[in-house]
Amino acid sequence: xxxxxxxxGPVTLSEEAFLTINCTYTATGYPSLFWYVQYPGEGLQLLxxxxxxxxxxxxxxxEATYRxxxxxxxxxxxSVQVSDSAVYFCALxxxxxxxxxxxxxxxxxxxxx
Amino acid sequence: DAGVTQSPTHxxxxxxxxxxxxxxxxxxxxxxxxxxxxxxxGPQFIFQYYEEEERQRGNFPDRFSGHQFPNYSSELNVNALxxxxxxxxxxxxxxxGRFTDxxxxxxxxxxxxx
Numbered sequence: 001x002x003x004x005x006x007x008x009g010p011v012t013l014s015e016e017a018f019l020t021i022n023c024t025y026t027a028t029g030y031p032s033l034f035w036y037v038q039y040p041g042e043g044l045q046l047l048x049x050x051x052x053x054x055x056x057x058x059x060x061x062x063e064a065t066y067r068x069x070x071x072x073x074x075x076x077x078x079s080v081q082v083s084d085s086a087v088y089f090c091a092l093x094x095x096x097x098x099x100x101x102x103x104x105x106x107x108x109x110x111x112x113x
Numbered sequence: 114d115a116g117v118t119q120s121p122t123h124x125x126x127x128x129x130x131x132x133x134x135x136x137x138x139x140x141x142x143x144x145x146x147x148x149x150x151x152x153x154x155g156p157q158f159i160f161q162y163y164e165e166e167e168r169q170r171g172n173f174p175d176r177f178s179g180h181q182f183p184n185y186s187s188e189l190n191v192n193a194l195x196x197x198x199x200x201x202x203x204x205x206x207x208x209x210g211r212f213t214d215x216x217x218x219x220x221x222x223x224x225x226x227x
Contacts, residue, residue, distance in 0.1 A: 043218045043220040044156070044203065044218040046215045093216075101158065101216060103157070
């Protein structure tokens, strides 16, 4: 079956620190991989995605590389800001006709000045 | 360009009641998916509608039902509410068959069951 395992949180970092949030997946086919972000009181927003092995998704200084050999899609950012405080969800799409998403449990990031 | 909209924003019901949540997809999208997000958890797929038919369903009981209208908007109905149904219900829209495309999420409806 399809599942996503995400790094346990919460994570607290000082501003300008390096961020890594680990994500590994199990999938029956060749999924697309996503990172979504949920700011306080808001819905989910797509942060970045990768649709095939070795692809790198990037947005707003965040990056993640689709690693088929390790079934991973770790999220990284070189220098976090207070405004990055949010909950981050790793997800996969199983690329069937229904294209539904399987989410991890989420990692809450708090960045302190 | 209007994004995904959901109504109502918040809802309070008591056990045993029935509830209907509504969703309008992003302009140009024809597929609507519903997710349940319990507090502190990731969203879980409930079901997906395309061409007014349920196309795929997650592991949810048949107390959860839905409908899609000709204008692509959708409703989620939950009967015989349980305390455990308290959650944020998210609607997402997309284009059918576009496997690598992004699903766009609405702000959600917060349902509280007392």
